[in-house]
Amino acid sequence: MNGKIRNDWSREEIQAIYDKPLLELVYEAATVHRNWHKPSEIQVCTLLSVKTGGCPEDCSYCGQAARYHTDIKVQALLPTEKVLEHAQKAKEGGSSRFCMAAAWREVRDNKDFDRVIEMVKGVNDLGLEVCCTLGMLTEEQAIRLQEAGLYAYNHNLDTSESYYDEIISTRKFDQRLDTINNVRKAGITVCSGGIIGLGETPADRVSMLATLATMPVHPESVPVNALARVKGTPLENNPKVPLWDMVRMIATARIIMPAAVVRLSAGRIEMTEEEQAWCFMAGANSIFTGERETLLVTPNPGLSEDMQMFQNLGLKPLVKENKSSCSVI
Numbered sequence: 001m002n003g004k005i006r007n008d009w010s011r012e013e014i015q016a017i018y019d020k021p022l023l024e025l026v027y028e029a030a031t032v033h034r035n036w037h038k039p040s041e042i043q044v045c046t047l048l049s050v051k052t053g054g055c056p057e058d059c060s061y062c063g064q065a066a067r068y069h070t071d072i073k074v075q076a077l078l079p080t081e082k083v084l085e086h087a088q089k090a091k092e093g094g095s096s097r098f099c100m101a102a103a104w105r106e107v108r109d110n111k112d113f114d115r116v117i118e119m120v121k122g123v124n125d126l127g128l129e130v131c132c133t134l135g136m137l138t139e140e141q142a143i144r145l146q147e148a149g150l151y152a153y154n155h156n157l158d159t160s161e162s163y164y165d166e167i168i169s170t171r172k173f174d175q176r177l178d179t180i181n182n183v184r185k186a187g188i189t190v191c192s193g194g195i196i197g198l199g200e201t202p203a204d205r206v207s208m209l210a211t212l213a214t215m216p217v218h219p220e221s222v223p224v225n226a227l228a229r230v231k232g233t234p235l236e237n238n239p240k241v242p243l244w245d246m247v248r249m250i251a252t253a254r255i256i257m258p259a260a261v262v263r264l265s266a267g268r269i270e271m272t273e274e275e276q277a278w279c280f281m282a283g284a285n286s287i288f289t290g291e292r293e294t295l296l297v298t299p300n301p302g303l304s305e306d307m308q309m310f311q312n313l314g315l316k317p318l319v320k321e322n323k324s325s326c327s328v329i
Contacts, residue, residue, distance in 0.1 A: 044288075139186060
């Protein structure tokens with residue numbers, strides 16, 4: 001690995017990177033990517049909604065918020081055995097990480113959390129990296145998850161601190177940071193990124209990246225999501241995110257957080273294979289898959305389609321010998 005990790009980026013520096021001529025930006029990001037990662041390897045992650053809908057939050061982009069009238073059906077917490085069946089199928093399909101998502105505002109110390117703990121233990125026993133996204137949690141709850149074998153916790157910033165209140169009113173930006181700090185203190189790796197296409201400005205995007213890149217330790221995983229426009233939510237009529245906006249975000253994240261896994265996340269269903277190739281060239285080295293061609297509750301390319309794309313582009317799923325052998329994922 002060449003270069004070093006910086007945690008003292010200024011917004012002006014990041015903005016200058018983001019604003020570079022596109023081909024120059026992609027070239028620089030691709031060079032950084034090759035210095036820190038194997039460019040032909042893409043980590044395949046499977047994301048499963050273990051509890052769907054009915055969330056009391058008002059995130060403007062989310063079809064799982066109880067207050068919006070969407071076609072998404074509320075689903076209680078899945079049985080542990082069913083979750084483990086999904087995890088085994090994901091492993092057989094080439095996934096090395098399995099993420100379980102629950103539409104909760106926050107983790108509560110109750111029987112449902114006890115069941116999630118059992119799910120984490122079971123998925124860990126399968127040899128997969130285990131990730132959860134369960135909303136806000138305390139340090140004590142994070143420690144319980146870590147002791148059960150949780151490898152990563154996803155808690156996205158979503159957008160910049162200054163734009164945050166335009167998207168969500170039921171919690172504060174600082175509460176996002178508190179959960180990330182609790183996860184870090186418990187010894188769990190952090191998965192945190194954001195969504196573009198919410199109506200934010202390029203300066204908001206840079207601000208969000210600056211928050212991530214100036215943390216004492218960068219998130220090990222940085223998902224870059226394009227808004228999945230869900231009918232019935234306040235943002236359903238927002239325009240589709242342009243490809244080059246995604247490429248700029250991925251490339252900038254790659255340059256300022258070189259060791260992180262940059263995850264090409266929501267929005268792939270609206271991207272051609274050629275467009276996704278640009279994202280991989282810019283430094284993305286992970287994708288999410290979901291069963292039934294969904295990512296949580298929104299459409300997503302199918303696994304067979306993704307494997308054909310990998311073959312066409314000369315890519316291959318990352319195969320991990322063991323969870324301790326790789327320090328950057």
